[in-house]
Amino acid sequence: MLSDxxxxxxxxxxxxxxxxxxxxxxxxxxxxxxxxxxxxxxxxADPLLVITISSFAFRLLTLFQVADNAANxxxxxxxxxxxxxQEGFAExxxxxxxxxxxxxxxxxxxxxxxxxxxxxxxxxxSLAQLKxxxxxxxxxxxxxxxxxxxxxxxxxxxPVDIPATxxxxxxxxxxxxxx
Amino acid sequence: MKQTDNxxxxxxxxxxxxxxxxxxxxDMISLTDQNREMHSKGDDLVTIVRQLIMLSLNAAIEAAxxxxxxxxxxxxxxxxxxxxxxxxxxxxxxxxxLHRSDLVTTATFQDIQAGGKMMMATISGLESMLxxxxxxxx
Numbered sequence: 398m399l400s401d402x403x404x405x406x407x408x409x410x411x412x413x414x415x416x417x418x419x420x421x422x423x424x425x426x427x428x429x430x431x432x433x434x435x436x437x438x439x440x441x442a443d444p445l446l447v448i449t450i451s452s453f454a455f456r457l458l459t460l461f462q463v464a465d466n467a468a469n470x471x472x473x474x475x476x477x478x479x480x481x482x483q484e485g486f487a488e489x490x491x492x493x494x495x496x497x498x499x500x501x502x503x504x505x506x507x508x509x510x511x512x513x514x515x516x517x518x519x520x521x522x523s524l525a526q527l528k529x530x531x532x533x534x535x536x537x538x539x540x541x542x543x544x545x546x547x548x549x550x551x552x553x554x555x556p557v558d559i560p561a562t563x564x565x566x567x568x569x570x571x572x573x574x575x576x
Numbered sequence: 577m578k579q580t581d582n583x584x585x586x587x588x589x590x591x592x593x594x595x596x597x598x599x600x601x602x603d604m605i606s607l608t609d610q611n612r613e614m615h616s617k618g619d620d621l622v623t624i625v626r627q628l629i630m631l632s633l634n635a636a637i638e639a640a641x642x643x644x645x646x647x648x649x650x651x652x653x654x655x656x657x658x659x660x661x662x663x664x665x666x667x668x669x670x671x672x673x674l675h676r677s678d679l680v681t682t683a684t685f686q687d688i689q690a691g692g693k694m695m696m697a698t699i700s701g702l703e704s705m706l707x708x709x710x711x712x713x714x
Contacts, residue, residue: 451694456683509690509697519675
C-alpha cells in the first residue's frame, strides 16, 4: 500500500502534468476531479490507451479514456488534422505521461516509459488482476464538454515513498560524483 | 588502470542485454497476436451461439404449433435452448478472460519495454562514469 503522503504526491504530480499537457492553453478553464478511493462508479466505455512508467521498485500504469465526440475532436485534433481522435490523443497522452515521469524522476532516477498501447475498455474491469497497491481515477474537464478520464494504477515491488511536494524536490540527476 | 578497462569491458558486455530485451519483445508481440486471434475466434463463437439460440427458439415455436404430435420435439428444442444459453454464458466468460489476458500481457509488455530503456540508460551512465574515472587516472 502507498502511504497517504505518497498518494497525495502522486495525485498532485499528475495534476501538474495534466494541466501542462492535456490542457492546450492556459486560458482554458480546467477542473480535475478525483474520485474518492472507494468510488464504485463503472469505468467509461470509451477506447482505452495505456502507457507504463517503470522503475526498479514500481510500475505505474497511466490509462487514458477519451470519448470520440465533437467537443473532444475539436479540442485535441488540429483543424483538418487527417487523423482519428484516438491517434491524435495518443500524442497528448504520451506528453502527459512524459511530464509525470519527468517529475517523478527527481525522486526515482532510474525511470523509463513505454510507448502507448490501445486496449478494449473492457480491460478496465480486470485492473485488480495486476494486484495494484493503489488506484486512483481522475476526470479532466476542460471548457465546456471536453473531458478525459485518467486512471493511475500503481503496482509496487518494493516500498515506494513519493514526497507530497514532488515538484519541489531538486533533481541532481546527471551529476556524477566520482570521488 | 587495468581494473577500469575490465569494468569498461563488463559494461560493454552488459549492453548485450538489449538482445535479450529484443527476444522478450518478439515473444510479447507473438502473445499479443495470439490474443487477437483468440478474440476473433471468440467473436465467431458469439455469432454462432446467438444463431443457435434463435434456432432453438424457432424450433420451440414450431414444435408448439405442431401440437401433441411434436411433444417429444418440444423437449428436444428446450434442451437445445438450454445448451445454447450455457454456451452463451461460457463465451461471455471466455471474452472476459481474453480481456484480462490482454491487460496483463500489455502491462508486462510495456514493463519490459520501459525496463529495457531503464537498463540501457543505467549502463550508459555507468560507462560515462568509467570514462570520467579513466580520464582522471590518465
